[in-house]
Amino acid sequence: MLDLNTLLLAVAGGLFVVALIALLVWAFKVFFGRSSSPGFLKARERRLAVIETATIDTHRKLVLLRRDDVEHLMVIGGPVDMVIESGIRPRLHYPPPLEDVIVATSEARPAPDFSKTGSV
Incomplete structure (x- = not known):
């Protein structure tokens, strides 16, 4: 007959095996997968x-x-x-401009005053 200790040990062993398989699948995806994540075999x-x-x-x-x-x-x-x-x-795709490029700025000129008439 099965007692409670044997049943708990079987369930714990089954969970351990499932966790070990999941860990192996994850490790295989990390090292042999097609992603650009770190691994020793890179995808082409x-x-x-x-x-x-x-x-x-x-x-x-x-x-x-x-x-x-x-x-x-x-x-x-x-x-x-x-x-x-x-x-x-x-x-x-052009690279960004260099940091030493200076964009010149100028102040606005005052508007000409046409109320003054000049002699020619």
């Missing part, structure tokens, strides 16, 4: 990305895709998917 750089989408109507969407620093504009959904434009170069 992604080559394909959806940059932006816009809904045209209830069935079709306009999608801007990027593959290897080249963008492609496509219409998807509906009866046929089409490439609208291919080989689009992405906009350049």
